[in-house]
Amino acid sequence: MGRQARAAAYKLAQLSSDEKNTILRAMAAAIRQRVPELLEANAQDLEAGRGKGLSNAMLDRLMLDEKRIVAMAAGIDQVATLPDPVGQIIDSWERPNGISIEQVRVPIGTIGIIYESRPNVTADAAVLCFKTGNATILRGGSEALHSNIAIADALAQAGAPEHAIQLIPFTDRESVAVLAGMDKWLDLIIPRGGKGLIETVVSLARMPVIKHYDGICHLFADKAADQEMAVDLTVNSKTHKCGVCNALETLLVHREIADSFLPKVAAALRTKNVELRGCDETRKHLTDILPATEEDWSTEYLDLILSIKIVGSLEEAVAHINQYGSHHTDVIVTTDHLAAERFLREVDSACVFHNVSTRFADGGEFGFGAEIGISTDKLHARGPMGLRELTSYQYRVRGNGQVKG
Amino acid sequence: MGRQARAAAYKLAQLSSDEKNTILRAMAAAIRQRVPELLEANAQDLEAGRGKGLSNAMLDRLMLDEKRIVAMAAGIDQVATLPDPVGQIIDSWERPNGISIEQVRVPIGTIGIIYESRPNVTADAAVLCFKTGNATILRGGSEALHSNIAIADALAQAGAPEHAIQLIPFTDRESVAVLAGMDKWLDLIIPRGGKGLIETVVSLARMPVIKHYDGICHLFADKAADQEMAVDLTVNSKTHKCGVCNALETLLVHREIADSFLPKVAAALRTKNVELRGCDETRKHLTDILPATEEDWSTEYLDLILSIKIVGSLEEAVAHINQYGSHHTDVIVTTDHLAAERFLREVDSACVFHNVSTRFADGGEFGFGAEIGISTDKLHARGPMGLRELTSYQYRVRGNGQVKG
Numbered sequence: 001m002g003r004q005a006r007a008a009a010y011k012l013a014q015l016s017s018d019e020k021n022t023i024l025r026a027m028a029a030a031i032r033q034r035v036p037e038l039l040e041a042n043a044q045d046l047e048a049g050r051g052k053g054l055s056n057a058m059l060d061r062l063m064l065d066e067k068r069i070v071a072m073a074a075g076i077d078q079v080a081t082l083p084d085p086v087g088q089i090i091d092s093w094e095r096p097n098g099i100s101i102e103q104v105r106v107p108i109g110t111i112g113i114i115y116e117s118r119p120n121v122t123a124d125a126a127v128l129c130f131k132t133g134n135a136t137i138l139r140g141g142s143e144a145l146h147s148n149i150a151i152a153d154a155l156a157q158a159g160a161p162e163h164a165i166q167l168i169p170f171t172d173r174e175s176v177a178v179l180a181g182m183d184k185w186l187d188l189i190i191p192r193g194g195k196g197l198i199e200t201v202v203s204l205a206r207m208p209v210i211k212h213y214d215g216i217c218h219l220f221a222d223k224a225a226d227q228e229m230a231v232d233l234t235v236n237s238k239t240h241k242c243g244v245c246n247a248l249e250t251l252l253v254h255r256e257i258a259d260s261f262l263p264k265v266a267a268a269l270r271t272k273n274v275e276l277r278g279c280d281e282t283r284k285h286l287t288d289i290l291p292a293t294e295e296d297w298s299t300e301y302l303d304l305i306l307s308i309k310i311v312g313s314l315e316e317a318v319a320h321i322n323q324y325g326s327h328h329t330d331v332i333v334t335t336d337h338l339a340a341e342r343f344l345r346e347v348d349s350a351c352v353f354h355n356v357s358t359r360f361a362d363g364g365e366f367g368f369g370a371e372i373g374i375s376t377d378k379l380h381a382r383g384p385m386g387l388r389e390l391t392s393y394q395y396r397v398r399g400n401g402q403v404k405g
Numbered sequence: 406m407g408r409q410a411r412a413a414a415y416k417l418a419q420l421s422s423d424e425k426n427t428i429l430r431a432m433a434a435a436i437r438q439r440v441p442e443l444l445e446a447n448a449q450d451l452e453a454g455r456g457k458g459l460s461n462a463m464l465d466r467l468m469l470d471e472k473r474i475v476a477m478a479a480g481i482d483q484v485a486t487l488p489d490p491v492g493q494i495i496d497s498w499e500r501p502n503g504i505s506i507e508q509v510r511v512p513i514g515t516i517g518i519i520y521e522s523r524p525n526v527t528a529d530a531a532v533l534c535f536k537t538g539n540a541t542i543l544r545g546g547s548e549a550l551h552s553n554i555a556i557a558d559a560l561a562q563a564g565a566p567e568h569a570i571q572l573i574p575f576t577d578r579e580s581v582a583v584l585a586g587m588d589k590w591l592d593l594i595i596p597r598g599g600k601g602l603i604e605t606v607v608s609l610a611r612m613p614v615i616k617h618y619d620g621i622c623h624l625f626a627d628k629a630a631d632q633e634m635a636v637d638l639t640v641n642s643k644t645h646k647c648g649v650c651n652a653l654e655t656l657l658v659h660r661e662i663a664d665s666f667l668p669k670v671a672a673a674l675r676t677k678n679v680e681l682r683g684c685d686e687t688r689k690h691l692t693d694i695l696p697a698t699e700e701d702w703s704t705e706y707l708d709l710i711l712s713i714k715i716v717g718s719l720e721e722a723v724a725h726i727n728q729y730g731s732h733h734t735d736v737i738v739t740t741d742h743l744a745a746e747r748f749l750r751e752v753d754s755a756c757v758f759h760n761v762s763t764r765f766a767d768g769g770e771f772g773f774g775a776e777i778g779i780s781t782d783k784l785h786a787r788g789p790m791g792l793r794e795l796t797s798y799q800y801r802v803r804g805n806g807q808v809k810g
Binding site for chain 2: 240348397
């Protein structure tokens with residue numbers, strides 16, 4: 001499969017944007033045409049899942065109905081409308097000796113995607129890689145195997161070069177190890193799933209891995225914060241959707257406003273059923289909340305729980321975030337422009353926000369049109385990853401016989 | 406050391422370009438002031454090296470004299486004059502909801518450099534990382550240990566934040582394994598050395614590795630080649646410096662010009678004492694040369710040896726390069742503009758050249774001012790790596806209270 005993916009990648013790299021978009025629309029059509037087959041495959045997965053005693057939440061993530069399948073196809077059509085980064089000239093210049101140098105975006109080549117449960121990741125990942133001229137080898141979770149095979153088959157049969165999209169029909173751990181050792185055939189592996197899966201891939205992989213670890217996001221209510229705005233942003237960041245990586249986990253409050261701000265923010269959070277845990281000083285203001293332990297500061301709750309800490313200064317807030325955070329997304333709320341700029345400069349996170357909800361750390365909200373994930377790495381791609389981050393580049397150099405002398 | 410490097414990295418990230426350049430000039434001055442200490446440390450290494458029976462070539466690589474030390478200092482002064490990529494705004498845009506997004510270059514953070522013998526790598530690597538605001542942990546080879554300690558000490562004492570430049574005073578294999586497992590403290594490892602060293606680091610490392618593997622570079626003399634130019638470029642690419650990764654290893658010749666071109670290029674190469682090895686068809690034209698085996702096509706000779714193959718078409722040349730090459734640097738020589746553009750587009754290498762010697766695949770020749778190496782990876786950095794490739798980025802987002810609804 002690796003050898004086949006590499007051969008397909010050379011063909012994919014030569015397709016024009018129009019050719020790729022035509023195939024993408026054919027993929028969307030194929031998904032729509034195959035609704036009965038997809039539902040049947042999915043029914044097998046659901047039945048097996050019920051037999052294995054999967055929770056209702058897990059079964060819901062696994063479930064496809066006509067509405068979800070149509071949405072999947074619409075998502076593919078939408079990717080066809082996005083600009084193609086391949087072929088873009090990133091930079092170009094001429095040297096004194098007359099050679100001209102062009103840095104041009106090209107596909108990465110071959111990408112392995114290892115993911116869990118939700119079958120729509122099969123379409124999402126394969127389609128974004130295809131749009132950027134990359135061949136993919138997909139390895140999904142066991143729960144969704146029949147659905148994944150049916151989706152990958154529909155996509156692969158829609159006119160793409162042979163082997164441009166391949167799915168491994170095994171879901172054992174061994175298949176992850178084999179994939180991770182194929183550095184001759186795979187240029188990149190992207191694991192999409194829980195921390196355990198990512199850790200496994202990182203420890204086995206010989207090729208680059210782009211990791212999407214957790215988001216321990218902070219909001220710092222500065223002494224010069226507009227307190228009403230700070231309440232709104234805290235509530236939105238924490239409760240708009242609490243099970244995702246860009247949800248708020250820790251609120252830092254400047255000591256000078258703790259007296260007035262904490263009761264207001266606590267009241268607002270309680271109307272949304274958020275459990276609060278505080279440092280000792282916070283608990284003097286909010287006497288009925290549980291204490292936050294050392295462990296809380298580095299916990300991604302993914303739940304309606306918020307830890308709160310009072311800090312004496314901007315520096316203390318920055319130091320706490322850099323030490324305990326996951327370098328994903330952190331916010332300052334303040335009317336003090338200098339404090340804001342200092343926070344943005346000193347916090348070592350992929351996304352640093354001034355007066356904006358953490359929930360905007362997202363490829364869609366950034367205007368990327370599509371998102372393969374939010375990278376917590378610092379190399380190649382950091383933060384929301386769009387199509388551009390699925391490309392590499394090459395240097396094309398033109399001369400007239402220059403030799404080095 | 407990892408923890409200390411991380412702390413230093415936060416301080417480094419906040420230094421202005423002027424502050425960093427002042428410290429760089431102090432580092433250069435410190436190297437010049439410590440010539441006697443450096444010579445003494447180097448004498449210990451040389452003595453030990455002679456005791457271990459190192460070859461004269463190895464001893465020469467290890468040797469420092471006043472001229473080399475002064476050149477090392479001059480190199481540091483030169484890095485001080487280069488533009489600082491940190492703080493550059495890569496991209497910026499505004500979203501319909503009024504939030505403004507800025508993608509800004511920032512340091513990567515902490516970088517481990519694992520390298521062999523030559524002590525000047527200590528200065529080169531540490532200084533380029535410092536210029537870009539990164540903290541480094543250096544782990545050099547055993548032969549140069551005393552020299553490396555003396556150089557790193559001179560650099561670290563010149564006004565940089567504490568622990569910005571650290572050198573591991575061990576050279577055993579265990580120290581590589583420990584470094585490679587420190588993914589909490591190191592954002593990147595760059596191995597500089599032979600294939601064995603890189604392989605070891607790749608198999609152990611949990612963090613990203615930027616690899617500088619071998620260069621199996623090709624020159625394709627197309628049927629429409631200016632034959633005189635093709636001879637000059639072949640000779641220059643092969644013989645200007647044959648022990649480096651951007652030297653030519655395989656010459657591909659279009660069948661239609663083999664008759665006239667092969668005798669000319671063979672004669673020119675023989676005046677430079679190049680041993681030729683050819684495919685069966687080549688040996689009909691050059692009857693006295695050795696056959697090239699299957700292994701030759703994927704061998705980086707790093708020596709005055711050249712393999713030659715006759716191909717029937719541009720496609721065959723491209724296919725050979727993509728299959729046997731190392732995706733480093735490949736050249737077409739032709740007067741046919743369309744053939745050239747097709748070659749540049751279809752060859753999957755970091756550097757693809759038209760009518761230029763392979764020897765120009767180099768950060769200095771590209772105008773980067775300094776080079777940390779030539780990456781054979783496709784992620785983050787591909788081809789010659791300058792200061793820009795030692796940076797990451799972050800998204801700085803400014804709003805006025807936007808919540809997701």
